Amino acid sequence: MSVVAKLIEIGHLVDPVMEEYLKRNLSKAFEEAVLHQIKTGGKRVRPALTLISCEACGGSKDDAMAAAAAIELTHNYSLILDDIIDHSEFRRNFPTVWKKYGLSTAILVAVHYRESISEALNDTLDPKLFNELLAKTIKILVDGERLDILFEQSGRQDEPYVIENRYKIVTLDDYLDMVYKKTGSLLQTACVFGALSAKASSEIINAFNIYGKNIGNAFQIGDDILDLFGEEKKIGKKVGKDIIEHKMGNILITLTLEEITNKKDRDLLISILRKDRVTDADVSKAIEIISKTNAKKRAENMRDKYVEEAIKAINILPESTAKNLLVELAKFISTREY
């Protein structure tokens, strides 16, 4: 069984638990709309990390089940809202919540999710501590999403805050700050929730903080590379989606703009990102410009370095099947093609 298959199997253990929290204080007439988001699937990587991290610290999966449910509910809460923000009509071949039920209903569903998260946190080992950590994590997620939007180079003409605060150029530091906030922080908290559920020492908590942050960076960099150089059949989406969505916050674009000396190419790449409507020819041209630089190689090296750092951090854990799974997962991020 592949590491991904194992992860998916473990992660899906939270499904009935999430459903239980979502059904609390829920009117029957609202149930279908509320459950839609979690029924659209997902790989459940984050709750799997919570459960496996708990085991790697000597706990059992049950010790971390409420915490894992809170983490995956948080992820789904953010997806419901991200889909509204990004006007996304489909996710994993299902209509998104706002598309299927309408904007008002989607907002109400999201609010309901957030309260189910609170209910789940109340069933963790230390509600006050878990609460504090998740509140901080979600505030960081909000800031990551804010930056991700501000890194876009066009669109959102009806959004005054975005128009006034858009970034003209995204540096590597800006990029890494955004990626930590948008991806790393929740992966980090997923792992830390597992370790806390097993009453791990502060040294081990710290190791999971480093592991989570580094796989987050590695994962997102990998995602950015696949967005431009993946195979459409494998990644299940159009190549160059980030360019079509005007995102300067893709590692390959950031590195290209940092490195490029040919002024004409530089200006052309930026102008493509700023076009109202990006064509397939524009995407090909942008990829051609990026391919002339060392951006891809450098990004792959960065990704692999983050994977190494992640693995090194959890070296202090005693040997176990769970630990091996965490190592395998990190390694998979370096080689994945989807």
Next chain:
Amino acid sequence: MSVVAKLIEIGHLVDPVMEEYLKRNLSKAFEEAVLHQIKTGGKRVRPALTLISCEACGGSKDDAMAAAAAIELTHNYSLILDDIIDHSEFRRNFPTVWKKYGLSTAILVAVHYRESISEALNDTLDPKLFNELLAKTIKILVDGERLDILFEQSGRQDEPYVIENRYKIVTLDDYLDMVYKKTGSLLQTACVFGALSAKASSEIINAFNIYGKNIGNAFQIGDDILDLFGEEKKIGKKVGKDIIEHKMGNILITLTLEEITNKKDRDLLISILRKDRVTDADVSKAIEIISKTNAKKRAENMRDKYVEEAIKAINILPESTAKNLLVELAKFISTREY
């Protein structure tokens, strides 16, 4: 000093406390957008209830300050989202958050508010208990907002859930269910948070549950009456806003439809509520139909009965300035003209 002036003065004590929680884990570049909502003012009735209820149970205002901040942040969180849902462009003469900053930013601001609520709850006497109660309350609020939307008789053509689930007729039971959920539950929790902060007995907690629910019903019924029979100058908004917004969930409309025997008038009133665009003449006609029934008198009696019930419930409290203020507040609801 009038009871309202006293309440406003006490309620505003939470302003710096709310600001402190909102500024936690907040980027400077996001601060203005986040603080906009609480800077637009508001009477701070809910946190005043929390602080006064705590005092009425022998506690001090400081004992309940974090709980009061959580309550008022919850109210403002719901307002940010309600304004999106209702396409409201102004609130108290200020542009609403989505209008001023854009939809995506408003959603992110709302999510940030929710985490500040969690942070405030963590500073209450019993985070787990307060957390549980507030999660339940917000889920109830969501359901109240859902019903309020479904009671509308027109509009929202782009919202499939609303179109499919709209109520054809709103009974008095439906109305009272919605009002408790949308208004009463948070007022109730505001009072209970105060009593809990003073470590009140379960008998007294129960008294506050009854007080809060009843002033909620009385307040909303009073609001509905003012919407159709208030003076525009005093209420600060157009008379008949509920009719313009197609709301069958106004007590006077509910009672009229329950009582009316003239089929022609009944059909006309419903058809006005279902018109795409409601004119001033339509509003006048609807008010004329309602005026021919006993709906207004009955609604006033209901309102006054709820006020009486509220006052009766807190009879068990020892005499104090705080208790008197709670009694005065309830009485004010029966006589207010704004």
